[in-house]
Amino acid sequence: MSEIQQFYAGQKIFITGGTGFLGTVLIEKLLQSCRDIGIIYILIRPKKEKSVEERLDALLGNRVFDLLRKEYPEFSKKIVGIEGDTAKNGLGLSPKDYSRLTDEVSVIFHLAASVRFTEKLERAVANNVNSVKHVIDIARACKNLKAGIHVSTAFSHCVRKSINEELYPPPINYQQVNTFVEMCERVKWSEDVMESVTKKIVGEWPNTYTFTKAIAEGVVAEFAEDLPFAIFRPSIVTSAFKSPVPGYVFGTAGMAGLVYACGIGIVHVLLQDTSKIADIVPVDYVCNALISSAWNTAITGKACSDDVPVYNYTSGNENPMTWGKFNATCIYYKETYPSVKAVYHAFALNTKSTFLFGILNFLFHLFPAIMVDLIAVLVGKRPKMYQLMKNIRKAFFAMKYFATQEWYFGNQKIQQLWGQLGPEDKKIFPFSMRTLDWNDYLLNLVRGTRQFIANESDETLESARRWGYRLYLIHIAVCLILGILTLWVIWKSFGGIDVTSAIPSILSETF
Numbered sequence: 482m483s484e485i486q487q488f489y490a491g492q493k494i495f496i497t498g499g500t501g502f503l504g505t506v507l508i509e510k511l512l513q514s515c516r517d518i519g520i521i522y523i524l525i526r527p528k529k530e531k532s533v534e535e536r537l538d539a540l541l542g543n544r545v546f547d548l549l550r551k552e553y554p555e556f557s558k559k560i561v562g563i564e565g566d567t568a569k570n571g572l573g574l575s576p577k578d579y580s581r582l583t584d585e586v587s588v589i590f591h592l593a594a595s596v597r598f599t600e601k602l603e604r605a606v607a608n609n610v611n612s613v614k615h616v617i618d619i620a621r622a623c624k625n626l627k628a629g630i631h632v633s634t635a636f637s638h639c640v641r642k643s644i645n646e647e648l649y650p651p652p653i654n655y656q657q658v659n660t661f662v663e664m665c666e667r668v669k670w671s672e673d674v675m676e677s678v679t680k681k682i683v684g685e686w687p688n689t690y691t692f693t694k695a696i697a698e699g700v701v702a703e704f705a706e707d708l709p710f711a712i713f714r715p716s717i718v719t720s721a722f723k724s725p726v727p728g729y730v731f732g733t734a735g736m737a738g739l740v741y742a743c744g745i746g747i748v749h750v751l752l753q754d755t756s757k758i759a760d761i762v763p764v765d766y767v768c769n770a771l772i773s774s775a776w777n778t779a780i781t782g783k784a785c786s787d788d789v790p791v792y793n794y795t796s797g798n799e800n801p802m803t804w805g806k807f808n809a810t811c812i813y814y815k816e817t818y819p820s821v822k823a824v825y826h827a828f829a830l831n832t833k834s835t836f837l838f839g840i841l842n843f844l845f846h847l848f849p850a851i852m853v854d855l856i857a858v859l860v861g862k863r864p865k866m867y868q869l870m871k872n873i874r875k876a877f878f879a880m881k882y883f884a885t886q887e888w889y890f891g892n893q894k895i896q897q898l899w900g901q902l903g904p905e906d907k908k909i910f911p912f913s914m915r916t917l918d919w920n921d922y923l924l925n926l927v928r929g930t931r932q933f934i935a936n937e938s939d940e941t942l943e944s945a946r947r948w949g950y951r952l953y954l955i956h957i958a959v960c961l962i963l964g965i966l967t968l969w970v971i972w973k974s975f976g977g978i979d980v981t982s983a984i985p986s987i988l989s990e991t992f
Contacts (some may be wrong), residue, residue: 526567633713646790725934726929753831838877
């Protein structure tokens with residue numbers, strides 16, 4: 482076994498957020514590459530419609546585990562669901578589960594978080610700040626703790642243009658933010674008042690997500706300074722490059738969902754600055770770096786008692802790609818992997834102007850959506866296109882802050898970590914962004930949206946290409962009609978030109 486495989490052999494792991502996109506890929510990678518690993522405990526919050534057992538069964542049935550099912554059918558015996566809630570003290574664990582975790586667990590990955598940019602402050606604090614304190618409390622009680630990793634975001638301190646692998650002062654500390662939330666709950670302000678107050682509290686930070694993530698890092702610095710704990714900051718996590726399946730993506734949220742929407746001809750206008758760096762990282766590389774950083778934290782410890790290691794996992798410093806290249810390449814590869822579910826020819830217009838985006842959004846998104854919904858009503862179906870486009874518009878405005886600016890992310894520790902890996906570990910756990918070919922990655926991304934979002938197999942490719950060609954011809958016809966109509970409107974706007982009456986006067990002036 483490699484060094485990292487030897488380290489994880491027999492280790493019992495505790496993961497929060499294991500049912501999410503990053504969590505499922507992390508679990509698959511640990512089981513796929515570290516077959517001698519011990520039990521992986523996953524914290525699962527029961528929902529009204531699903532029990533913990535049902536949610537665990539749904540996780541195990543995920544296509545991310547298809548390869549494991551073939552090669553290692555017994556893998557599910559190493560996954561144990563633990564009922565709990567990261568927002569509750571003690572993670573809401575039963576006494577039995579609490580004792581089991583603190584007696585057995587040696588490595589902790591805290592992935593759980595509320596990633597909604599528009600999340601209400603009280604919920605964001607509960608899920609992104611208090612959860613960190615609760616996990617650290619469990620870590621402190623663990624008898625055999627070797628490493629704990631808190632997954633933050635590279636944009637936690639996005640108010641700075643240069644972000645290095647170091648701790649920065651939080652905008653407000655753990656006690657202060659909880660005191661404020663408790664006061665708000667007592668006062669019971671209206672939603673409008675609460676929204677206004679939240680904006681003042683959040684200040685320079687663009688949303689409650691980045692704001693609470695910055696506070697959470699302060700929680701690690703304050704309460705885990707004497708523990709083998711590290712902070713891991715990935716940038717924009719997107720589909721897998723190679724593992725477990727090239728292009729693997731989970732759900733329609735995030736960049737992959739927007740790529741899919743553009744590919745099927747729903748979205749045509751993007752609110753971006755195409756000259757800025759798109760700091761994107763593949764989920765499988767992120768998981769490999771996570772696994773490696775936990776190993777490194779365990780074997781090296783800390784430089785000093787108050788030094789919490791920070792790892793910036795980003796791409797812009799090593800292998801930069803602009804939003805312009807990202808968009809153009811994805812649109813180009815849609816010709817290779819089109820969808821039979823496409824509703825129009827794929828093309829994209831880019832602007833960084835909010836005003837211009839509003840105009841183009843109405844012309845290319847909202848107005849067509851209204852027409853589609855009117856037809857739906859006439860044929861007795863439920864209208865839903867307009868609401869979908871409104872939601873997409875909100876997503877664009879939420880992402881504008883990150884798509885129209887760029888940051889310098891220092892990642893020397895990540896590069897040093899890559900250099901520490903032996904040849905075998907570099908093959909098993911690749912994560913150096915210098916080795917990634919963006920063209921190959923984006924081809925896999927486009928293919929992945931087709932396979933995992935649209936649920937289309939390669940068997941439908943030929944029919945999809947024929948359908949895409951028809952949509953292209955329709956697009957050309959629409960452009961010609963609109964061009965002729967525009968010329969006609971301009972002509973009529975100036976009262977037309979009486980060509981026959983103009984000829985005699987021109988001839989008389991000439992001769």
